[in-house]
Every structure is written in C-alpha cells, then in structure tokens.
Amino acid sequence: MRQLTDYQKGFILDFFFKPLYNNYPGALNVGESLLTEGSCIVPDVGTYIFQNTPSLQQFNTVKKVEDKRFIGCVEYVFDLEGFFNSYYLRRAVAKHYDRLDEDYKKQTQMKSELFQLLGEEVSLSIEDLRINQMVYHKDVYYGHEQMKIVGLRENEVELEGDWSGGTHNVCQRDWVSLEGVLLTKNN
Numbered sequence: 001m002r003q004l005t006d007y008q009k010g011f012i013l014d015f016f017f018k019p020l021y022n023n024y025p026g027a028l029n030v031g032e033s034l035l036t037e038g039s040c041i042v043p044d045v046g047t048y049i050f051q052n053t054p055s056l057q058q059f060n061t062v063k064k065v066e067d068k069r070f071i072g073c074v075e076y077v078f079d080l081e082g083f084f085n086s087y088y089l090r091r092a093v094a095k096h097y098d099r100l101d102e103d104y105k106k107q108t109q110m111k112s113e114l115f116q117l118l119g120e121e122v123s124l125s126i127e128d129l130r131i132n133q134m135v136y137h138k139d140v141y142y143g144h145e146q147m148k149i150v151g152l153r154e155n156e157v158e159l160e161g162d163w164s165g166g167t168h169n170v171c172q173r174d175w176v177s178l179e180g181v182l183l184t185k186n187n
Contacts, residue, residue, distance in 0.1 A: 058086075137157075
C-alpha cells in the first residue's frame with residue numbers, strides 16, 4: 001500500500017472526507033484509517049457513510065465482519081490505487097493547484113509592491129517563475145507588453161507573445177535575460 005505524506009493525506013481528508021463530517025462525525029477518523037490501513041471496522045448503524053458520495057462510494061466495499069470480537073460491525077475496504085487513478089482525485093488536485101497558484105501569484109505581487117515602496121526592485125530567480133506564467137519584460141516595450149513564459153534556463157526565459165507591440169498581431173518567441181522579467185506592468 002502506498003504511503004502518503006502528511007500533506008497528501010490532509011488534502012484528501014479535507015477535500016473528500018471533511019464534507020461528510022456534518023452527517024457522520026467520525027468521517028475523518030474513518031478516512032484516516034482507510035488512507036493508512038486500507039480498511040476500517042465500524043458499527044453497523046444501518047447507514048452507509050459513502051452512500052451519497054460517488055467520489056468515494058465506488059472505491060469502498062462494505063462487508064459484514066464475521067469476527068466475534070466485532071458483533072454488529074461492518075468493514076469498509078478502500079481501493080486506494082483505484083482512487084488515485086480516478087477522475088475525482090485528478091479534478092480535486094487540479095482545483096487545489098489552481099488555488100495554490102493564485103495564492104502564489106498574489107504573494108509574489110505583494111512582495112514586489114512592498115519592495116517598490118522602498119524604491120527597490122525585486123530580482124526574480126528562476127525558482128520564482130513557471131511555464132505558462134504571464135509576465136512583462138523591461139526590454140519588451142519598456143515592460144508594457146504582457147508575455148507568456150514558454151521556456152526556462154538558468155539565466156534566461158523564453159517569452160511568447162506579440163513582439164510587434166500590436167502592429168502586426170502575431171505570436172512570436174524569443175529568449176531574453178532573466179534580469180528584466182517583471183511580474184507587474186511597468187509604469
């Protein structure tokens with residue numbers, strides 16, 4: 001069984017099991033057990049915790065526990081590998097990544113604005129940039145034309161956009177120095 005990091009486990013619990021908490025107060029404990037052990041034994045109260053949750057229902061099987069130590073209990077067995085390959089998990093990860101990406105952009109923008117207050121420029125490193133990120137560059141119309149990063153090297157970025165300043169309305173690419181990259185439009 002695959003070992004999950006604390007962050008991965010927390011993400012799955014928050015996104016898939018936490019919404020069940022109002023109807024099933026033990027949902028997070030059940031989720032923790034399913035993610036770490038692969039199964040969980042719970043009292044059979046006549047309701048199936050995942051009955052209204054298609055994203056989890058298809059990966060859980062329920063069976064009566066025959067062991068005399070667990071009278072009136074059922075066992076949930078979780079298909080973790082099937083869940084990892086599911087559309088539901090992929091969609092949740094994509095949504096979460098988009099939210100993290102937005103937070104990252106806001107924090108980087110705030111950092112830049114704070115340093116502008118001091119009259120200093122923020123020098124970006126290659127770790128601050130990502131493919132498909134929209135940026136400006138000092139050497140492209142004085143930082144007024146938005147471009148998309150399509151390539152990264154140690155000291156250079158490949159930018160894609162309209163290098164004609166809108167006169168030819170064409171999309172072109174070129175490598176430029178990392179030093180001139182701006183996250184916000186130059187004033």
